[in-house]
Amino acid sequence: MKTPLLASAVILGLFGSFAAVPPPAPFPVPVPYHAFCRSLWLFAAPCAEISTTIAKQIQAFSPEYMLVSATPLEIKANHTSPDGINAQNITFSFSVTTLTSGCRVSAQSISLGFTSLLDDGLNYCNLYKLLSASGLSSAPGFLELTNEWACLGYGMAKCKV
Numbered sequence: 447m448k449t450p451l452l453a454s455a456v457i458l459g460l461f462g463s464f465a466a467v468p469p470p471a472p473f474p475v476p477v478p479y480h481a482f483c484r485s486l487w488l489f490a491a492p493c494a495e496i497s498t499t500i501a502k503q504i505q506a507f508s509p510e511y512m513l514v515s516a517t518p519l520e521i522k523a524n525h526t527s528p529d530g531i532n533a534q535n536i537t538f539s540f541s542v543t544t545l546t547s548g549c550r551v552s553a554q555s556i557s558l559g560f561t562s563l564l565d566d567g568l569n570y571c572n573l574y575k576l577l578s579a580s581g582l583s584s585a586p587g588f589l590e591l592t593n594e595w596a597c598l599g600y601g602m603a604k605c606k607v
């Protein structure tokens with residue numbers, strides 16, 4: 447008989463405190479929220495080669511993708527969804543890997559509008575479409591490092607075949 451009493455005391459305590467102070471947000475998510483995907487790509491090829499390939503692919507996908515700026519260290523672009531309503535900023539940062547003469551690419555796509563926590567893999571697909579169409583996803587030494595926390599919708603992204 448002790449357990450139900452304890453449980454109801456805990457529940458009462460919870461509701462009591464809920465009544466006194468507003469309940470906390472369920473997740474520590476900044477509001478308003480911009481959905482995003484961050485991914486790390488490794489290649490066994492020089493960064494100059496990788497960045498040129500990515501920039502060319504962005505231009506080939508115009509006007510869906512638009513190149514904003516390109517330097518040897520960083521490419522900025524944006525993507526507008528076919529509905530014309532949603533736009534995302536895309537950034538690639540390039541750095542040479544220390545052990546081999548490879549390239550490490552930090553890729554990010556972020557929704558400009560305020561979206562829900564589920565973007566259906568949109569931001570991941572923005573990055574992945576460039577990777578796959580340019581052939582970089584089958585380039586020597588290619589490795590992708592990301593997960594659900596860094597890249598919303600990664601686990602269910604439809605564009606990944």
Ligand SMILES: *[C@@H]1O[C@H](CO)[C@@H](O)[C@H](O)[C@H]1NC(C)=O
Nearest residue numbers: 512513514523524526533534
């Ligand atoms: C995307 O970038 C292009 C080129 O800089 C710019 O003209 C366009 O307004 C940008 N679109 C969005 C939605 O930011």
Ligand SMILES: *[C@@H]1O[C@H](CO)[C@@H](O)[C@H](O)[C@H]1NC(C)=O
Nearest residue numbers: 480514522524535556557558
């Ligand atoms: C998107 O990119 C534009 C142009 O580079 C920049 O002015 C704007 O602050 C970016 N927005 C976000 C949310 O990153």
